[in-house]
Amino acid sequence: xxxxxxxxxxxxxxxxxxxxxxxxxxxxxxxxxxxxxxxxxxxxxxxxxxxxxxxxxxxxxxxxxxxxxxxxxxxxxxxxxxxxxxxxxxxxxxxxxxxxxxxxxxxxxxxxxxxxxxxxxxxxxxxxxxxxxxxxxxxxxxxxxxxxxxxxxxxxxxxxxxxxxxxxxxxxxxxxxxxxxxxxxxxxxxxxxxxxxxxxxxxxxxxxxxxxxxxxxxxxxxxxxxxxxxxxxxxxxxxxxxxxxxxxxxxxxxxxxxxxxxxxxxxxxxxxxxxxxxxxxxxxxxxxxxxxxxxxxxxxxxxxxxxxxxxxxxxxxxxxxxxxxxxxxxxxx
Ligand code: SAM
Ligand code: SF4
Numbered sequence: 540x541x542x543x544x545x546x547x548x549x550x551x552x553x554x555x556x557x558x559x560x561x562x563x564x565x566x567x568x569x570x571x572x573x574x575x576x577x578x579x580x581x582x583x584x585x586x587x588x589x590x591x592x593x594x595x596x597x598x599x600x601x602x603x604x605x606x607x608x609x610x611x612x613x614x615x616x617x618x619x620x621x622x623x624x625x626x627x628x629x630x631x632x633x634x635x636x637x638x639x640x641x642x643x644x645x646x647x648x649x650x651x652x653x654x655x656x657x658x659x660x661x662x663x664x665x666x667x668x669x670x671x672x673x674x675x676x677x678x679x680x681x682x683x684x685x686x687x688x689x690x691x692x693x694x695x696x697x698x699x700x701x702x703x704x705x706x707x708x709x710x711x712x713x714x715x716x717x718x719x720x721x722x723x724x725x726x727x728x729x730x731x732x733x734x735x736x737x738x739x740x741x742x743x744x745x746x747x748x749x750x751x752x753x754x755x756x757x758x759x760x761x762x763x764x765x766x767x768x769x770x771x772x773x774x775x776x777x778x779x780x781x782x783x784x785x786x787x788x789x790x791x792x793x794x795x796x797x798x799x800x801x802x803x804x805x806x807x808x809x810x811x812x813x814x815x816x817x818x819x820x821x822x823x824x825x826x827x828x829x830x831x832x833x834x835x836x837x838x839x840x841x842x843x844x845x846x847x848x849x850x851x852x853x854x855x856x857x858x859x860x861x862x863x864x865x866x867x868x869x870x871x872x
Pocket of ligand 2 (some may be wrong): 564566569610611641
């Protein structure tokens, strides 16, 4: 069997894996989860050892960057052992190991993450207002998140704040959040809400096109386009007045699929070739069956053939049904 790099039918090379290690979370962000979520039974979820072997198979096929995500990855028990194991692959096939987190558990883990070789992390934070945070996440944990951010900075981790732009909740607050982040040497990336999974609210009521957010910001600041490409979907601008950088991720207003270099694997070992499609393949069966090495590589070859060219998200009008019945917490952000 050939162990070629992972290349899809449109010639895109896949070098980036987003690996979800749990579907569980200690917050309940209104756009991501329902208040009453039913989480997966433990036997369905890959063990840490299986996650490590799976990541190893991707590294063998040319994946250079792994982002650990969830659910909330840091609520998974003993997750640091996985960071330790994957960290030992850095410089041996793997170039970067990173994490997307809500920050609540960071104060405990920041030093160990840095020791494992993690250099940069993304922290999701949509408001700096206690009351709004509680309303959005249905938990009272803003001070915990802020302590986590401080601990991560002390540990020497570089931080990017990810903020979902929400019409009612944080539109007016975005400039002060950007000032706060830039004042602490952190980049901030704005994200458009995506129609993933059923939630209690109508997404049209929350959806703020980033073109509108950008117009707001331009009335206050000078935004300078900068040529910073990370291989990902974000476009970047520098704020002349703060010297800091804002990223814009616009899955709805500006499709970004042509340069896609990534796939996502859920904590049950389902590989999703595109965030915006339901098509998936079961890697867990390969991992748990006979000849797992061969079976996994065959499944990865098959997955490459099935990666679609692009997604088609839309929140055109009130009552728009979700594009997919899968929540972001399933595939990981
Ligand atoms: N719990 C971690 C966190 O919040 O960073 C990691 C997983 S979370 C699913 C990853 C990212 O997805 C977060 O930045 C979150 O804001 C974003 N997200 C969740 N649901 C979304 C949606 N429907 N549209 C856009 N972003 C979403
Ligand atoms: Fe949890 Fe992250 Fe989803 Fe919020 S966005 S509910 S923190 S998984």
